[in-house]
Amino acid sequence: MLAYQIQSTGERAAFADVPIPTPAPGQIRLRIRACGLNFADLLMQKGTYQDIPPAPFTLGLEVAGVVDSVGEGVRGLSQGDRVAVYSGHGGLAEYGVFDAERAVKLPDHMSFEDAAAIQIAYGTSHMALDHRAHLQPGETLLVTGAAGGVGLTAVEIGKLMGARVIAHARGADKLEVAREAGADILIDDAEDLRTRVKELGGADVVYDAIGGDVFKAAFRATNPEGRLLPIGFAGGDVPQIPANHLLVKNLTVIGFYIGGYLKFRPQVVHDSFATLFDWHAQGRIKPHISHTLPLDRVAEGMTLLKERKSTGKVVITP
Template sequence: MRAFHITSFESPPKIVECPVPTPGPGQIRLRIHACGLNFADLLMMTGRYQDTPALPFTLGMEVAGTVDAIGPDTEAPAVGTRVAVFGGHGGLAEYGCFDAARAVVLPDAMDDVSAAAFQIAYGTSHVALDHKARLQPGETLLVLGAAGGVGLTAVEIGKLMGARVIACARGADKLSVAKAAGADHLIDAKTDDIRETCRALGGVDVIYDPVGGDQFTAAFRACRPEARILSIGFASGEVPQIPANHLLVKNISVMGLYWGGYLAFRPEVVTGSLATLLDWHRAGRITPHVSHTYSLDQASDALALLRARKSTGKVVVTVS
C-alpha cells in the first residue's frame, strides 16, 4: 500500500510503499477513503505536537473509511461498515489499523469527505463551548480564526446555541465564509481593532481562541466580568502570557481545551458530544465546510495550503 510517511523531523514526508498492516486485538483495519488535515499535522511534522508518535510514522489524524478486517477478540462494527476514526496519526494511507473503540458508524447521508472533516473540528468546538465554557443563549461569543478548521465550526455551533457571534478573520473572503456560517458581526484581523470593535458591541462573554498572539491580547482586553476564554491552539506561533492580576479583577476564567486528551481520561465527553453532533448533522443543522480536496499524491500541496492559511474550513485528502 501507499502511505505519506515521515522518517525525520528534518526532512519532508513523502509517499512510500509499505506492507498492508494486520489489526491486533482491539483494532480494526480500514480501507481509508478520506483523511482530514489539521494544524496539528504541521506541528507533528516537526516534532512539536504534544502527541507526536515515535519515528517513523504516517501523518493524518482523522479518517473516514470502510472496515476491512477486525483484530482478534475485538468488538467492532462489521466488515463493510463505513466509519470515521480519530486515530491521532496513520490516516494518509490506503489502509490503517485503529482502535475499534474509536470507530463512529457513519450515517448513509454523510459522504466520506464530510466525515473526514467532521470529528476534530466539530468535536473541539462543541466540547469547548458546551462542556467547558457553558455558553448560554444571549451571551456574546468572539471567535478568533473564524474561517479556519475549528473556528468556522465554533461560529456555527455558537449560533446554534443561541449566542450572538462575533467572527474575527483575515480579509473579506474569509469573513464572508464566517458570515455564511451564522456570524452576527465581523472583524477583519488585518485592518480592524479587535478590542475597540468588541467594546463598541458591549464586550464579550466567551472567547474561542485557536490563534494566540496579539489577537488573544486584544480580545482579552474586551472581556466582560466573568468572561470565559477558551485556549484552543496557537496558529500564530505565539503562546500568550496571561496577566493573572487582570483575571482576578474581572473574575475571568481561562480554560485550555485539547479535545483528543479527553479520550484518555473521560472518553464519554467525546462520545456524548459526537452523538449530539451527528444528530444535528442528520437534522441538517450543521454542514461541514471543505474548501479544498486533494489526492494522496498531492498531500504535500494540501499541507502547504494549510500552512499558508489560504483555506477556509477544512482541507481533505481523498485516498480512494
C-alpha cells in the first residue's frame, strides 16, 4: 500500500510502498477513506512538534474509514463498521492499524470527510472553550486566525455557546468565511488589533492560533479576569508572557493540548466528540472543507496549510 511517511526525524515526508499492516491484540485495521490535515503534520516534518512518534512513521492525525480487520480481544467493533479515529499519526495511507479504544462509530448521516474534519479542529475548540476556559454566554471571545482549521471552529462554537465573537483574519475573503461561521465583528490583519479590540470593549476570552505579535496585541486587549488560550503558533513565534501583566490585570493563561487528554483523561475527549457528533446531527455545526484532495496530492495539501491558502480544513481521500 502507499503511505506518506517520514523515514527520519526532520526529513521531508515522501511516499513509500509498504506492506498492509496486521492489527495486534486490541487494535483494528482501517481501510482509510478520509484523513484531515493539520498544522501539526508540518511541525512533525520539521521535528518541532511536542508529540512525535519514533521514525519511520506515517503522517496523518485524524482519520475515518471502514473497519477491515479486528485484532484479538477487541469488543464492540466489527468488520464493516464505519468509524473515526483520532490516531495521532498513521492516517495518510490506504490502510492503518489503530487502538480500538480510540475508535468512535460514525452516525449514519455523517460522511467520512466530515468525520475526518471534525475531530481535532472542533474537538480542540470545544474542549478549550468549554472544559478549560469556561466561556459564558454574553462574554466577548476574540479568535485570531479565525478562518483557519481550528480558528473557524472556535468562531462557530463560541457563537453556539452564546458569546459575542470577534474574528481576526487576513483579507476580505477569509473574513467573509468567518462571518458565515457566525462572527459578529470582523478585524482585518492589516488593522491595529489591540486598538480595535479595546474600542469594542476588550476581550474576555482570547483563542489564539497565531502567536507572535498577534498574541501580544490580543494579550494587551484582554479585559481584567480574562482568559487566554494559546492554541497554536502558525505565525512561527512562541510568545513570551510577562507574568507581571498577569498580576496587574488578574489574567489567566490556559494551556491546552487535546492529545494530552487521550493519555490522562480520555473520557473528556470521548464526551466532547459525542457532543459534537450530536450537534452535527442537529445541523448546528458543519465542517468547512476548502479542499478535498486524493492521496497522491497530499504534498499540495501541505503547501496550502503552510502558505495559509486554505480555509477551514484540507481533507485527503486515499
